[in-house]
Amino acid sequence: xIRRALFPGSFDPFTIGHESIxxxxxxxFDEVIIAVGINSTKTNLFNLDQRVSWINKVFEDTxxxxxxxxxxxxxxxxxxxxxxxxxxxxxxxxxxxxxxGIGQVNKALLPEVETVFILSLPEHSAISSTIIRDIIxxxxxxxxxxxxxxxxxx
Ligand code: ADP
Numbered sequence: 001x002i003r004r005a006l007f008p009g010s011f012d013p014f015t016i017g018h019e020s021i022x023x024x025x026x027x028x029f030d031e032v033i034i035a036v037g038i039n040s041t042k043t044n045l046f047n048l049d050q051r052v053s054w055i056n057k058v059f060e061d062t063x064x065x066x067x068x069x070x071x072x073x074x075x076x077x078x079x080x081x082x083x084x085x086x087x088x089x090x091x092x093x094x095x096x097x098x099x100x101g102i103g104q105v106n107k108a109l110l111p112e113v114e115t116v117f118i119l120s121l122p123e124h125s126a127i128s129s130t131i132i133r134d135i136i137x138x139x140x141x142x143x144x145x146x147x148x149x150x151x152x153x154x
Pocket of ligand 1: 008009010018128
C-alpha cells in the first residue's frame with residue numbers, strides 16, 4: 001500500500017513552518033499532496049495560481065511532493081486522490097483545540113483516513129500566514145518567514 005498523505009490548508013502564503021512539516025513528514029509517507037483549499041468565504045491576499053506555483057517552486061527538488069487545489073470537503077478530496085492520511089501541523093494548544101475538532105469529524109466522515117499531527121519546531125511556533133499577511137499589507141519585510149523560493153514583489 002502506498003502511503004499517501006494530504007496536507008490541506010490555505011497557504012496564504014506558504015511559510016517555513018509549513019515547509020518544515022512537509023519535509024519532516026517525508027520519512028513517514030511515500031507521497032505528500034499539498035492541497036490548497038479554495039474557500040469562498042475567506043478573502044485571500046494571494047490568488048490560488050500564485051500560491052500553487054510558489055509551493056511547486058519550493059519542492060522542485062523532490063518528486064515525493066505534489067501540489068493540487070480543491071474545493072469542498074477535505075475528506076472528499078482524500079477519496080478522489082486516494083490519500084490514506086491527512087497531515088496537519090501543531091504549533092500551540094489553541095491549534096490543538098481546533099485540530100482535534102476537525103480531526104475527529106473527519107474521522108467520523110471517512111474512518112479509513114487517519115490524521116497525523118507533527119509538532120512544529122519551537123522556532124516556527126509563532127509563524128502564521130495571518131501574521132505574514134499583516135506584515136506585507138503594512139509594507140514590512142516578511143522574507144525571513146517564507147522559503148527562499150517565495151519572493152514578494154515590492
Ligand atoms: P488552515 O487555513 O487550514 O488553517 P494554514 O495554511 O493556516 O491552513 O495551515 C495549514 C496547516 O499547517 C495547519 O495544520 C496548521 O496548523 C499548520 N501550520 C501553520 N503554520 C505552521 C507553522 N508555523 N509551523 C507548523 N505548522 C504550521
